[in-house]
Amino acid sequence: MGEAMVPLIDVVFFLLVFALLIGRMDANTPFEVSPPLASATEDLPAGGATIAISIEGDLSLDGSASTQLDALTALTKRLQDDPDLRIRVQADRDADLRHLLPVLDALNTLGASEVVLVVTPDPDG
């Protein structure tokens, strides 16, 4: 009976390692965000800070709901420690630009050297 369990353990362990390797742990957003569709895109590297913007304009920083002021204050400190910090802006595709553009403007003012917009590949692209 013990010997029959070994292949099962191998399969389960293999599935677990597979899931851990192909996935990348990223902070989840406290609200639903559907990234915009795009075709001419680049691979999204891991790491950095993530600002998420919901369709209603709610903001979150690295998975925690936040106001714009608090998020930018936190980012100011992080940029002081790491001037090359990559900032990923994950805005919902139906979010109005009145929510997105002030954030981009503020990041420009903070002097962020790397700001990327998170998108998802367009299946029709």
Add this chain to the structure above:
Amino acid sequence: MRLSRPARPPMGISLVPLVDVFLILLIFFIVTSTFLDLNMIPLVSADEAVSDGTPQTGASTLLRLTPEGAVRNARAILSDSELTDVLRTGRVFLIASPAADTQSLVRVLDIAARVDGADLQLVRFR
């Protein structure tokens, strides 16, 4: 009277709890994870200078992104191919309506990314 007891066979470690743990971990990861296919469009990169708002010399075109998501110049709405042609001619300044959605802006950025050497700058009035 001498009682003889058979030697007890050596007990192996039960593997069933180990399998249970792995199964629970696997189900936990499957249920709590969402697999997303995410890419990026660079907006600001380290090798580009951040504009300080001073006027630039050279040919440039001013376009608007309307609330409906269309791109227009002073005369008419531009199609994607016309926008591509404009991006090839020189620097393009885009004034985006705050009522336009993010997908519309990304569509324009997408077109600009496909044009070699496109220079597209977002303009925002303060």
